[in-house]
Amino acid sequence: MKRLTSTLMGAAVVSLAASSVQAQEKELNLYSARHYQTDEQLYSNFTKQTGIKINRIEADDNALLERLKNEGKNSAADVILLVDAARLWRAQINGMFQPVKSKVLDARIPANLRGKDDGNGAEWYGFSTRARIIVYNKDTVKPEDVATYESLADPKNKGKVCTRSGSHPYMLSLIGSMIDRNGEQATEQWAQGMVTNFARPPRGGDTDQIKGVATGECGVALANSYYYVRLLRSTKPDEKEMMSKVGFLWPNQKTSGTHMNISGGGVAKNAPHRDAAVQFLEYLASDDAQAYLANGNNEWPVVKSAVAKNPALESLGKFKMETVSIATIGKNQIAAQKILDRVGYK
Incomplete structure (x- = not known):
């Protein structure tokens, strides 16, 4: 009887252990x-x-x-x-x-x-996926003057450009893409031009850049597409008014495509x-x-x-997308940060 009881208890332990393992596998x-x-x-x-x-x-x-x-x-x-x-x-x-x-x-x-x-x-x-778009003030900036990422560093846009911190991952990824397409030397020249063209020191998030464009503090800014669409879908009167003052474009449509x-x-x-x-x-x-x-x-x-x-997203229309490998963009962020440090892009 003791041997049978022991055997049954052992079987029960094995069964409980198996149940425990099975239960563990049913979670993530x-x-x-x-x-x-x-x-x-x-x-x-x-x-x-x-x-x-x-x-x-x-x-x-x-x-x-x-x-x-x-x-x-x-x-x-x-x-x-x-x-x-x-x-x-x-x-x-x-x-x-x-x-x-x-x-x-x-x-x-x-x-x-x-x-x-x-x-x-x-x-x-x-x-x-999300796109890095260009947002501009419809009263003060011509879209053809800011049609590419590279154009933001052009002297004609001096005192108009706003971005978030250059060291933010969104910016590092964009710059990593530019390094792959244009090389480090050209990308550093672009980053220096951006610093020269700042309307204000980099600060805030992408929503803050769009607001800056709407108020006229900035003429043009970079933002991820979902921030723009989020504001487009807003029912708040102040945000609806804000979005009536800004336009957007898909950058680099005649060249590499939008990042x-x-x-x-x-x-x-x-x-x-x-x-x-x-x-x-x-x-x-x-x-x-x-x-x-x-x-x-x-x-x-x-x-x-x-x-x-998503009607708001679909309303933006079709566009040419960049095809740079995301893995390459990530790898280039170290070089991107070094460029930012050299030109004083905070």
Whole structure:
């Protein structure tokens, strides 16, 4: 009887252990820099489809990267979502991702929107895109005078240009793209021209640049497309009036195309639920998930078959996109920062 009881107890322990492992596999720890309302539906749909519960840690990119650094190999993170090529590259060189080989991701995510693949799979993938547009004051600036990124450094635009800090990842990514297209020497000359043309020292976010253009403090500014669309969709009287005073254009339409950036992510280096993490990334590449990702922040899906119906975004029209590799843009941010330091672009 003792032997039978012991055997039954042992079987129960094994059964409980197996159940525990199975339960653990039915969850996913997500570290995300995204914080949009439509993401709730995005995550709940994944759980409905797979039975995998999502545990979320949300913070801005820098806070997440610092947390991951402090947690090291003991981190509980399975998936890391970040919102700029410069930040994705920073996480990659700090060893926070692991490569993923996935036929689904390789088939649906364009090659120029993935991290470098050495044969073991990419370490991160882009899941939505945004454009770096030029916004100008319709009363004081002619659009043909600011039709390219390069034209902002032209002497005719002296005292008109506003940007956020040059060291912000959005700006580092743009400059990284310019280095790839024009070379470091030409890009440094451009950065010096930008400093000469400032209407005010760089400060604030992209919304502040658009407001500066509307008030006339700035003649022209750079902003990510989703900030512009967010204000276009606003029902607030003051913001509607503000947007009536500004125009926008897609830069470099006759040359390289408009600079594009991404929101993307990958599987964490020490992911305790790796299979669930890969499954989640593949889900993000589905048509339905792509629509949620894009609409949540007024961006574009990266998968060609996905459709995100957003009238305000669609009203901006079609445009020529830059095709520089996002991985290259991220890699060039070190050279970009050195250029900024040399010319005094704060």
